[in-house]
Amino acid sequence: MTCELCGNAASGYLCNRHRDELAARLQELPALYAEVGECLVPRRTGWGDIVATKSAAGPRSPVNEDVVDTVNWDRATEVIHSWRADVRRLRWPHRGTTPPARLEADCRWLAQELDWIVAQYPATGDLAREVAELNSQVRSIVGDPEPRPQRIGYCVALVGEGVVCGAVISRMxxxxxxxxxxxxxxxxxxxxxMLKHFQPSETLA
Known part of the structure; x- marks a missing residue:
């Protein structure tokens, strides 16, 4: 099998790196959405004057609407809960109704079932992409962008007689x-x- 996100060889629907990233995002998501609540306080210039975020006439919103439009706790809860319900439908078809939606509980449940999800769940790639999107949106509000892998160069290992691997190597x-x-x-x-010496043109970061 190949990873649904990067196309590299994998033992399930995700490679080890993307499985670990999905696990980390599921763990972080509830805390990030709790933190974004701090950003819903209206912008102020002093103790009493609220700075309007929109120029339209009418009463000013008591929260920062720009943030609400971008990051919505209810939507995140609904999205994650729908994934839990679908995985549960396939994983445990004879069990009763899915428990009520709670972002923290649903993220924790999906993380606990991740080994089965990666090995058996055909929509794993879509799940990983949607969790990554939710993670990216909320991080853009709290000012904590997710670290990105740094491209190092190409693998120079011999994988056959006169055959060099040539796959891209990256690191966090x-x-x-x-x-x-x-x-x-x-x-x-x-x-x-040695790795740098045998690169076609790239150098180590």
Whole structure:
């Protein structure tokens, strides 16, 4: 099988990296949406004057409508709960009604079932994309953008007689141990100079 997000070889619908990212996002999502509540306080210039966020006539909203339009707790709860209900329908078809929607409980349930989801659930790629979208939206409000992988270069490991792997190698900020997601070759700090030397044109970040 190949990963539905990156196309790399995988033992299920996601590779290990994207499975770990989905698990982390499910864990973080409830706390991020709780934090965004701090952003719903109206903008002020002092103790009493609210700065209007829209120029239209009429009463001013008691919350920052720009934030409400972008990040909505009810929508996130509905989206995550619908995924829980669908996974539960396939995973446990003989169980009763899905418990009421609660963002924290639903995220925790999906994270606990992640091994089965990645191995057996055909819509895993869509689930991962939608959770990533919710995560990105809420992070844009709280000012904490998600770290992005840094492209390092190409894997130079031999995978056959005269055949070089050539897959792209990347790392998250702060990582020192590199691993090719295609052939699984590992590169430590002592290998950086060798890796850089055999790159066509790129250099190590």
């Amino acid at each position: 900020p702060g990582e020192t141990q590199l691993k090719c997601r295609w052939c699984r070759t590992e590169y430590g700090p002592d290998d950086y100079l």
